[in-house]
Amino acid sequence: MATASSSAVGKVSREEFRRQKDLDAARKAGNAPAEVDEDGNAINPHIPQFMAQAPWYMNTGVPSLKHQKGKEYNADPSKLKEQVSRGIKIYAATRYRKGACTNCGAMTHKAIDCLERPRKKGAKWTNQDIAPDELLAGQKASDWDSKRDRWDGYDPAEHKKVVEEHQALELARQKMREEQLDKSTDLKEVKKVARAGKMAKRKTAEEDEFGSSDESDDEDEDKYADAADQAGQKMDTKTRMTVRNLRIREDTAKYLMNLDTESAYYDPKTRSMREAPRVDIAPEDAKFAGDNFYRASAGATEVQKLQLFAWQSEQRGNDVHINANPTQGELLHQEFLKKKEKLKETSKVGILERYGGEEHLERVPLELLSGQTENYVEYSRTGVITKGQERAKAKSKYDEDVYLGNHTSVWGSWYNTTTMTWGYSCCHSTIKGSYCTVYNYSE
Structure with a gap:
């Protein structure tokens, strides 16, 4: 193995390298004493080189294994009580x-x-x-973690203020909850009201000989209890709180109105049924005619028109938003409708003054609508008009069926596919002002 001291040596000669190898082998065999670090501790010769050799930024120049150990932790608790002045x-x-x-x-x-x-x-x-x-407080530690320690100098006694604040909030919630429970319906109060009503009834009417007093008490209590337990609400006697349900349970569910699998589709995720479950019943008479029916009823269409007006106004550069300012949007929409109706009436009057026909817009009297006429009309066996009500062909502002230049057809009645030009069908001439020399080209 290469010793820890070899990290401090640069490039060595071949003889020095061989001598170092022999020394490492002797230390492993126990024939040579082990290498000693700066503190006098022996270094195990069997430690690999990549562990014994210190990196360049931690190299001290002497054999050592301190780079493999962590920093010594200061376990003195007195440093936790040091108060640091901040923000001064x-x-x-x-x-x-x-x-x-x-x-x-x-x-x-x-x-x-x-x-x-x-x-x-x-x-x-x-x-x-x-x-x-x-x-600046004197910081003894200069490493990265100590410099960025967010809890350095924190006083744990400050947490008591947070605990006291939460306790005060909890007491306030508990007091509010008790007041709500006292104001809510109580079974004891219901029984007292029932007894008071029973006593007042006894003073004004005779007691029923077939009914006992116990049965009357039970009936009165049931009556007031039924009044407290209304449809669509759930009374919990333990907590004395009323919980509103999603729907009234006495009503038939949407998906149970028609059990046919081919009927309207019910989406269980959104709880919506767009189409009517019973198509054989008129929407006005049905209990439920589909969600689309309710969307098109009452003022839903007006809201859609108002939303469309707001979108179109915003595209034109106007600041209109029905959710942010619904009153402004409604007023602008009404003003827009008035201007539109006025412009429509002005345009109608101008068209009638120019082209006429105002007499055709007048409503025919009721006695003439049901009267007899001399128009010839033919009907089929099913009662459909087959003849006598043909629509008249509309004429343009140009002269029609006027033949010029001895032509027997009008200009544009023939098209030359070779030259891609229009002409007359009588003489196949493609010149509009030409004179026709053929009376009938087809003969």
Whole structure:
């Protein structure tokens, strides 16, 4: 093996290397004394070289195994009671000093360790608002962990304040819980009310000869107990607290209204059934017509229109949000609808003034709607109109069926696929202003 001292030697000669090997072999065989470290302790010659040789940053130049041992721990408990003063300002300079923090101007730290916010221009260049120096406690330990110990100098007695705060909160919660329980429904109070009602009833009416007093007490107690136990609520007699259920248990569940497997789909995760479970019942008469029916009923459509208006307004650059400010969104939507209706009415009046036809928009009197006419109409066996109600062909603003230049067809009635041009079908001419020389091209 190579001894620990060989780490301090650089490049050795061949003879020196052979002599060192022979010495290591003699030490392993016990013929030579073992190597001794700086404290006089013998070094085991069988320790491998990679363990006995110290790295370059811990090499002391003498044989030693201290680099394999950890640092000695100071078990003295007196250091835990040392109080460190933190956050104390001792001196504030008026001008920047060389070597101080370039950001705040304090001499006790550098700019990389400064806890103040980065200034636009540091104290080094402005010479203004120089921060005072902090009181630095003498730290004996200079290693990495000791420098960053967050609990160094912590007083365990401070934790008592946290415990007292939690105890005060717990007492306040307990007192509030007791007050709520006192205000809640109590079975004893129910029985007292039942007895008081029974006594008042006895004074005004005769006692029923077939009913005993015990049965009357039980009936009154059941009556008041039923009043306390309403539908959709669960009364716990031990804690005297009322728990609201997700739904009223007397109502039929959605998935039990129609047991057909081909009926509306029920999603158990979201507890939703979008379609109606019974399609043979009108939605107005059914107990449950599907979630989509409720979404399209009442004011749900108005909310959707309001949400769409808010989105479109936001895209145009307006600050509208129905969740953040619903009143503003509702007012803007109503104002928008009024302007839209006014613009629609103005556009309608302008179109009627230009093209006419206002008489066709007037409603026909009721006596004329059910009266007889002389229009000829044919009906089929099923009652469908087959003839007599053909829709008139709409005409454009241009002249139709006008033949110019001795043509018997209009321009555009024929298309030449070779030259990709339009023409007349009578003479196959592709010149619009040409004169037709053929009366009938097909003959």
